[in-house]
Amino acid sequence: MWAIKKLNLDLDKAGENHFVQLNKLEELQNDTYDNAKIYKERTNAFHDKHIMKKSFEPGQKAWLFNSRLKFFLGKLRTKWEGPYKIIYVSPHGEVEIKSLKDEKTFKVNGQRLKPYIEGQAFQRDVEDALLVDPIYLDD
Structure with a gap:
């Protein structure tokens, strides 16, 4: 103290x-x-x-994201398949689509689709290029 x-x-x-x-x-x-x-x-x-809302209607065409391709193929290969025709859209985001090629129908999550715009096409075929030695004019 x-x-x-x-x-x-x-x-x-x-x-x-x-x-x-x-x-x-x-x-x-x-x-x-x-x-x-x-x-x-x-x-x-x-x-x-900045998120764009996706809304689909029956009769509309759409691209389908193929998630299996992202594990196997090269980086320049497209991962979108289609176009597919939309048959039914549920209120919870489930979409029933039909293939235009073989007429098969199946259900997918609406997040895996993007709208198809007419005239938009992805080229799936790979072109072969012949690689040759350059020809020199001096020789």
Whole structure:
């Protein structure tokens, strides 16, 4: 006790100062949490604003994403098959499609489809190119 008196230290003021510092730290943590929440909301709103909504109707044509191709073939090969004709669209995103080639029908998730635009075509055939040595005129 004599050391406290000698240093002129007041325990009540020190405790009060410590309490104020803890309150400031808690306010800083709350502000940080609020700022992170605001940032996340704004980021989600920006992302959602740029998403294009897909809506399909019966009779429309669509491309089908073939997920099996992405594991086996080269990077320049297209992964979209089609076109397919849409027969039925459920409210939950399930789409029944029919192949125009062999008239088979099956159901797929609507996220695997994209609208077919007339005149748009993917070339599936690979052309062979003959590689020969260049002919020099000097020889």
